[in-house]
Amino acid sequence: MRAWFLAAAVMAFCGGxxxxxxxxxxKVKAVQADPAALKQAIEAGQKAAFFCFNCHGDSGISKIPEVPNLGGQNPAYLVEQIRKFGSGERKDQFMQGLIKVLKDEERVQIALYFGSQTVAPGKADPAQVARGKELFTKLCVRCHGEAARGDATIPRLAGQQIPYLQTSITRYRDGTGIRNNQLMAIATATLKNEDIKAVANYLTQLP
Ligand code: HEC
Ligand code: HEC
Structure with missing residues (x-):
């Protein structure tokens, strides 16, 4: 019964x-649809994100491997993760505290600023890439897309930092409660640690 329900949920999610x-x-979508408002929001976001640059980098490319790139990330995904930190559905002691002080408007502006930036691909172990591509194509493409750039609500994975990818995928798989998403728990259930390493290597080198 439970398995059937989960399968139906996945199909409904991916069936458009x-x-x-x-x-x-x-709100993100409304601002994106208005070029003048978008430009203004991105400028305000760059100012509001000043403190975030310490860890996430000025243009959203992090120099700390455990800290995710936010550059080029889908803004709707970013505001959703900010909401999850705020509600405690996603756990990170520092981020949970920090996010509480951001007003709704700032959340939208910051997400649009980082989303407007370009990410640079990371370095991968060439020996891992082919295996990673095979796994990604089989298990992940239907949601994250061929180029791993996601869409309005699915995160971009292309160019993301390897350690961050490995940690995050492992957390979904192991049901640690640090990151909660049923679709990701199902998608990662069969991955072994070596598979996760291969997928992370494949993803980081994508443009
Ligand atoms: C002290 C370092 C630090 C600072 C400063 C910081 N972050 Fe983070 N941020 C992190 C770490 C570490 C993670 C990854 C948490 C995890 O392991 O899931 C993260 C994750 C995130 C994520 C989730 C990204 C994803 O791909 O899921 C968002 C969104 C985010 N931070 C936004 C912000 C914003 C906005 C600010 C500024 C208001 C900020 N962060 C400041 C360290 C920091
Ligand atoms: C059924 C759709 C679906 C499938 C299949 C799927 N994902 Fe996801 N993925 C999502 C969603 C939705 C999220 C956002 C979850 C959240 O809010 O924590 C996500 C989040 C992620 C994240 C976190 C990104 C970040 O910036 O923190 C990673 C990494 C990831 N997926 C990797 C994978 C990999 C690798 C596979 C294949 C093994 C996969 N996903 C398959 C829907 C999917």
Whole structure:
């Protein structure tokens, strides 16, 4: 019964049935549809994100391997993760505390600023890449897309830092409660540690 329910949930999600958008995701979409408002929001976001640069980098390319790149990330995904830190659905002691002080408007602006930046591909172990591609194509492409750039609500993975990818994928697989998403728990259930390493190497070198 449970297995059937999960399979149905995955199909509904990937079958184009519009995923439920949160109010801040709707707000992101509205600003994106208005070029003048978007330009303004990106400028305000660059100012509001000043403190974030310490860890995530000025243009969202992190120099700390455990800290994710935010550059080029989908803004709707970013505001959703900020919401999850705020509600405690996603756990990171520092981020949970920090995010509480951001107003809704700043969350949208910061997400649009980082989303407007370009990520640079990372270095990978060539021996891992082919195996990683095979796994990604089989298990991940249907949601994250061929180029691993995601879409309005699915995260971009292309160019992300290897240690961050490995840690995050392992957390979903192991059901540690640090990151909670049923679709990701199902998608990663069969991966071995070596598979996760291979997928992370494949993803980091994508443009
Ligand atoms: C002290 C370092 C530090 C600072 C400063 C910081 N972050 Fe983070 N951030 C992290 C770490 C570490 C993670 C990864 C947490 C995890 O392991 O899941 C993270 C994760 C995130 C994520 C999730 C990204 C993803 O791909 O899922 C978002 C969004 C984010 N931070 C936004 C911000 C914003 C906005 C600011 C500024 C207001 C900020 N961060 C400041 C360290 C930092
Ligand atoms: C059924 C759709 C679906 C499939 C299949 C899927 N994902 Fe995801 N993935 C998602 C969603 C939705 C999220 C955001 C989850 C959240 O809010 O924590 C996500 C998040 C992630 C993240 C976190 C990114 C970040 O910036 O923190 C990683 C890494 C990831 N997926 C890797 C994979 C890999 C590797 C596979 C294949 C083994 C895969 N995903 C298969 C839907 C999917």
């Amino acid at each position: 049935a519009a995923a439920q958008q949160t109010p801040l995701q709707d």
